[in-house]
């Protein structure tokens with residue numbers, strides 16, 4: 218049997234308890250479907266800082282580069298809030314993205330029929346919502362130089378960050394968006410602030426050029442990032458695939474995920490380039506954070522972590538039918554009325570992390 | 582009688598027709614209340630480009646610097662979309678902000694009781710919503726150098742923008758936020774991405790320093806900009822005053838304005854420093870844009886423009902009771918059921934721009 222390799226990075230807060238449940242799902246595939254994974258575990262974030270003085274060791278970084286796919290749960294917590302920039306839990310995540318060259322972050326904002334009422338938006342506005350945000354993840358203001366805080370002669374301080382995008386960085390992420398759109402409703406909306414930022418104007422021009430050269434069959438539109446923030450609230454169903462830069466993608470995808478009312482349900486994939494062997498580096502993680510307030514109490518929703526593994530089955534291992542099994546089991550369990558606290562609704566049955574996981578496994 | 586001077590800049594699209602209505606309001610104050618304004622008009626945006634080849638002439642810029650307050654309606658339209666960076670309608674607006682040093686942009690997101698149902702959010706989530714976003718307006722990535730698009734030796738192009746903030750730029754806008762909060766619910770939430778941007782970290786540190794030195798009576802919290810984009814959808818009523826930088830302010834204030842379901846109602850004020858004579862430069866404008874699709878058809882909602890003038894009465898002329906008259910007239914007319922198309926609801930009476938203005942004037 219082919220050996221498929223996975224690195225699990227549980228991280229902080231509720232990370233370890235949702236990762237524990239996904240291990241059971243991984244075992245299920247070996248036991249019931251003969252699909253085996255070679256699984257290793259490592260530290261990232263605050264727990265790595267506590268153990269090694271750094272949010273990601275070189276050794277773990279090397280293992281992340283060697284495996285077929287990384288599953289990460291969540292990093293961060295108030296305990297590490299006052300560390301310096303390079304020691305913070307987030308720095309471990311940013312290093313993984315950068316060194317694995319995960320330039321395309323796919324963040325679906327999907328409303329589950331059973332959870333329409335969990336949204337703060339009116340049911341008509343969000344029922345059936347299914348947006349895919351493709352966020353550039355290794356460039357822009359997150360990584361541009363010069364950057365830093367310096368002392369000025371007048372006694373003040375100055376903070377600087379730099380947004381930089383080159384042609385190929387824009388093309389490769391736009392390509393992912395166009396390819397995805399072809400498998401969905403065939404529409405891409407590209408978002409920037411090209412009316413005030415030259416880097417945004419270049420973004421728009423390069424997306425237009427690529428579209429013209431290779432993707433004329435896909436419907437392309439452009440929307441300023443402020444207008445997109447409005448339209449996500451006004452009429453989110455107008456969107457299919459949105460492609461945008463690292464910073465706007467951070468904000469717009471969080472806004473979009475909250476439209477669903479259940480970010481405890483949403484997975485994400487971060488993908489690199491496809492190499493000569495047809496392989497691409499990839500990291501899968503829930504959209505939600507480490508939720509330190511409920512950590513260790515068996516209260517967290519494990520579904521986003523499960524669906525992140527389903528994305529791994531699809532994107533890293535081309536196991537489409539196997540991914541369907543897991544996703545369908547999640548939908549079925551939701552329709553029986555089981556809910557973790559974050560998606561609890563009147564008349565439903567409130568269950569723990571482990572009971573939710575038990576039920577999904579039984580359903581599989 | 583004191584002469585109060587106003588420069589009206591109708592701009593493009595629906596700008597001229599809403600400005601025409603506000604002139605009637607200005608006349609009303611002279612006729613009925615003996616409050617006279619010396620009114621001049623000028624061009625900004627696409628109309629200025631058509632007439633003079635630039636979106637703002639030096640002469641109009643000089644007049645804007647000389648008057649007590651500027652009222653601007655809206656700029657832009659598809660006709661000018663393909664002009665170079667410095668010729669575009671937006672460039673006129675950015676020049677006004679920069680040369681008048683309007684560093685604090687006040688954008689209220691307020692839900693009118695009569696219009697609760699116009700929101701795409703559930704009534705319970707937005708009823709009574711009253712947020713004030715204070716956006717830094719003359720710094721950050723909108724104006725930082727270096728910037729531009731350049732050709733690279735490898736045949737690609739590179740787009741660059743720079744985010745820069747100095748201590749005093751952060752302090753002066755945070756001061757406006759703290760002062761405002763004292764007159765409201767006494768809470769300020771400062772928003773940045775200090776977890777990935779040093780300029781955001783400096784922002785947070787400087788807001789904390791100013792709070793400690795001068796505003797300990799105000800409740801201060803901090804929220805990452807992505808989390809703020811989420812919380813505005815999840816639970817917007819948790820906010821009172823939000824203070825943030827130019828770019829995040831652009832996006833978050835647009836998102837917040839759309840929560841109200843009626844951006845045709847929302848005014849804004851952009852304020853400079855108070856000088857030795859107690860005067861401050863100021864520009865007032867609706868949050869909505871130039872809406873070229875309905876321009877010239879007497880369909881636009883004039884209320885945001887009226888309420889922008891009410892903000893001018895308050896902030897530039899200290900005429901609080903006079904501002905109350907105008908604001909109250911707007912609320913009264915809404916409660917009689919008159920609606921322009923943008924805020925139309927079942928069972929209400931749809932009226933034109935001029936009929937809406939007539940009714941508000943009659944009510945005054």
Ligand SMILES: CC(C)[C@H](C(=O)O)[C@@H](O)C(=O)O
Pocket residue numbers: 307310311467776777807
């Ligand atoms: C944790 C943080 C560095 C990160 C980001 O800003 O990219 C997070 O908000 C995300 O969206 O994955």
Ligand SMILES: CC(C)[C@H](C(=O)O)[C@@H](O)C(=O)O
Pocket residue numbers: 412413443671674675831
């Ligand atoms: C027109 C544009 C330059 C402007 C901005 O980005 O600041 C607008 O979106 C605003 O919010 O006033």
